[in-house]
Amino acid sequence: SYELTQPPSVSVSPGQTASITCSGDKLGNKYACWYQQKPGQSPILVIYQDNKRPSGIPERFSGSNSANTATLTISGTQAMDEADYYCQAWDSGTVIFGGGTKLTVL
């Protein structure tokens, strides 16, 4: 079965750029999307089709996907961006989520 691998945690200083990776076999041939989840809240879609932002998502969120790795980039990271982030893809009729990455802004 297809798997997506994320680092368990990433730390970033306020105002700096955070990068969260998601790895999977030939992931670049699929679309990746990303969700943000804050404690006690439902996930929110922040990036879809590799690099598109839904309405209302700040421009500091961007994405890329090539070869075996998709990357979520948060430029000028703010304290409010501290959350868990999950990548997601589709493969052969199934939806796959990565294990999640806890982003700490310190």
Place this chain on the structure above:
Amino acid sequence: QLQLQESGPGLVKPSETLSLTCTVSGGSISSRSSFWGWIRQPPGQGLEWIGTIYYSATNYSPSLKSRVTISVDTSKNQFSLKLSSVTAADTAVYYCAGGGGGGLSTKFDYWGQGTLVTVSS
């Protein structure tokens, strides 16, 4: 703006069937561009996809397929989840979600608030 709301028992006994309903408001569940799904999250853990339904076509997680049924009631603008033979490992927050795209473009644009289901005697 679509809104989704889960409902159902918060406590289920082991070996019984977990049943949840998701009510969709602000749009039609019969929309050709939309599909609907269930995702769960065990306490302190990550997201796990359970299954999706598009019209009457369903796709289920291979690890849960033998125990899961997802169906749609267009007259009530609802879709539902049934998970049979539950164990403590099925204790989780269950989310219903809706999205567009499908296939490689599958994404969940809208999520319910989630409901905690505990499996315990």
